[in-house]
Amino acid sequence: MMIGRGDLAKAVSLSIALSCLLLTGCYRGRPSEDPPIHLNPNMDSQPKYKPQSEGDFFLDKSAMREPVSGAIARENAKDDSEYYFGKDNRGRFIAESPIPLTEQSLDRGRERFNIYCAVCHGRVGDGKGIVVEKGLLPPPSFHEQRIKEMAEGEIFNTITNGLRNMPSYRHQIPVEDRWMIIQYLRALQLSQNAGINDIPGEMRDSLR
Numbered sequence: 001m002m003i004g005r006g007d008l009a010k011a012v013s014l015s016i017a018l019s020c021l022l023l024t025g026c027y028r029g030r031p032s033e034d035p036p037i038h039l040n041p042n043m044d045s046q047p048k049y050k051p052q053s054e055g056d057f058f059l060d061k062s063a064m065r066e067p068v069s070g071a072i073a074r075e076n077a078k079d080d081s082e083y084y085f086g087k088d089n090r091g092r093f094i095a096e097s098p099i100p101l102t103e104q105s106l107d108r109g110r111e112r113f114n115i116y117c118a119v120c121h122g123r124v125g126d127g128k129g130i131v132v133e134k135g136l137l138p139p140p141s142f143h144e145q146r147i148k149e150m151a152e153g154e155i156f157n158t159i160t161n162g163l164r165n166m167p168s169y170r171h172q173i174p175v176e177d178r179w180m181i182i183q184y185l186r187a188l189q190l191s192q193n194a195g196i197n198d199i200p201g202e203m204r205d206s207l208r
């Protein structure tokens, strides 16, 4: 059979029209129940168990195993009670911070105190922070005898767990920083009741 030029032109335009029709069916964003076409699946889909899913291998039908009873995740091994809880192994508050006092730790304590505590307790710890000006019931001054005599473990406990109107800061302030804040709190207590004899000799003249 001979195909004329006119027939060829017709066939071409027909196939263009058809493919236009077909292609309009593929526009993006069309919702579909079918899985997407995945030309090169490689090893993308592998049989596996997801956490908390069911499985047939173990008798209890759970794909996951329970940790051995009494197991503690490594990052939760808080075996040093003084450091992590401010208490000795009989549960009493320790009198003094378990970390060494250095210039750096005191600096960091001051920085953290001014970020986290000063808003309520005031920069010098007198309990007159800006939140108190806005209406919070005033916290006690750190220069009260009771708090000057308070065990450092108890202050640590207050920062960790909060106390009555004071919220807990366990999530905002890591353990090490809590102890450094306490060092600075002690420095504040000294500073507010210091006499000229507490100043190193060579600095006295500049203050007189």
Ligand code: HEC
Pocket (backbone or CB within 6 Å): 113, 116, 117, 118, 119, 120, 121, 131, 137, 138, 139, 140, 147, 155, 158, 159, 163, 164, 165, 166, 167, 169, 173, 181, 185
């Ligand atoms: C949102 C305000 C607020 C912030 C921030 C805050 N405190 Fe307090 N704090 C209080 C209040 C209020 C009290 C008094 C609690 C009470 O007796 O009801 C208090 C009490 C205390 C006491 C005395 C506890 C006692 O036995 O009387 C200590 C010590 C203390 N805070 C330390 C800190 C330290 C350290 C920080 C910073 C890490 C801090 N607080 C941050 C509000 C605050």
